[in-house]
Amino acid sequence: MLTLSLPRTLISAAVASAFALVAVNASADLSSRYVDNDGDMVADAPTDESQWVDPDTLVFAYTPVEDPAVYADVWSDFLDHLSEATGKRVQFFPVQSNAAQQEALRAGRLHVAGFNTGGVPVAVNCGGFRPFAIMAAEDGSYGYEMEIITYPGSGIESVEDLKGRQMAFTSETSNSGFRAPSALLRSEYGMEAGEDFEAAFSGSHDNSILGVVNKDYDAAAIANSVGTRMIARGVVNEGDYEIIYTSDTFPTTAYGVAHNLKPELAEQIQDAFFSYDWEGTPLEAEFANSGEAQFIPITYEEHWSVIRTIADANGVTYDCN
Structure with missing residues (x-):
């Protein structure tokens, strides 16, 4: 048994060493449906305003769990906050599998989501997912x-x-x-x-x-x-x-938006995550059990580097088309 005493943060060099992997970043592998002109490894928002999505109802999905009904209650107060911040109705989508969540994003039926760690590269490359936040402890440390x-x-x-x-x-x-x-x-x-x-x-x-x-x-x-x-x-x-x-x-579950949301709406959603007050909420009650107490900003390029390295070690490719 390997026992490690490490800070509760991502230490990519140590992780790579533990798995005997070469610590190199995989290059972006976006589907041809998307463009990445700014080089941040995620899909850019469309430049053509006619391609922006501004739905009356935002659909939110949390990474699949054994009992989705439990998490509908856990997320209810946050989704009320998101609704108030955006002026939109917000619907919780209880996905039953990772594949169903990925397909909903790719098909345009999912607007805001938390994807599991390994599913983030698939969502980014094949679904145009733009992650911007993860949960963290009060001191800013994060991960599992x-x-x-x-x-x-x-x-x-x-x-x-x-x-x-x-x-x-x-x-x-x-x-x-x-x-x-x-x-x-x-x-x-x-x-x-x-x-x-x-x-x-x-x-x-x-x-x-x-x-x-x-x-x-x-x-x-x-x-x-x-x-x-x-x-x-x-x-x-x-x-x-x-x-x-x-x-x-x-790094733990990444939260983000579909790439083609109207930029003003995408910004409102992002602001809602970072302005949410966890104190006394069902979200605090559930995730305090694993040490989380706030949302903090992340980038796919930096924070998912070690995950891309592990994917490379497993020969993972993204055939999205």
């Missing part, structure tokens, strides 16, 4: 760790013990749920899915955790922030699963 977990009594005490067993991932676009553990297992342990262990896909971190607790899976790769919140809500209990590996810190 990837953990590999198992159930008590499974006989799995170390990563090497995964050989011949079944391990659950979330989806192929997930950073902590697939790409980071795949890079780790390959580079540090010489283990490949389908050869050294059986891979399963649960669809979400919640499902992976519940699957391990219920012994449907021998082990799973998860984002520990999800596990922390599930324990705080009483969905699972301390001791229901054991941790055999903890990674360095990665």
Whole structure:
């Protein structure tokens, strides 16, 4: 088991070292549907005003979770704030999978969203997503760790013990749920899915955790922030699963907008994130369990550099057309 004591911020050099990857930035790989004249690796807003979108109702989606209804309540106060800031009705869209969220963005049915860490590059390159914020602690630190977990009594005490067993991932676009553990297992342990262990896909971190607790899976790769919140809500209990590996810190869910929103509206949405008062809200109650207390600004180019590096290590390409 690898135990690391690092600040709760992204330390890309340490992450790259841990995964034995070369710390180089991947170049932008935007779909031909988009242009990036300013070189910031995300789609520019259209210069033709006729292509701007200014809907009466804004559709917001949070990265898929085991029970979307729970998060409709969690986000309700923030969405009221967003409505007031923009003068628009705001609808919560309870997506059931990462693929559904990506397709909704690409099809123009999604205007504001929080995409999971590994899904951000897909959303940027294939859906024109423009991320601008993540959640952070009061001191500005942010992020989460990837953990590999198992159930008590499974006989799995170390990563090497995964050989011949079944391990659950979330989806192929997930950073902590697939790409980071795949890079780790390959580079540090010489283990490949389908050869050294059986891979399963649960669809979400919640499902992976519940699957391990219920012994449907021998082990799973998860984002520990999800596990922390599930324990705080009483969905699972301390001791229901054991941790055999903890990674360095990665950036968490990125929040942003579709590239073709009317620029004035996009600016209002961004301002709403940074002006939101968390105190006493359902958002504070839920995300305080994993240490978050505010939204802070980020850029895809800088803050997702290590995630692009991990994607490169897994041979990820973006065939969006």
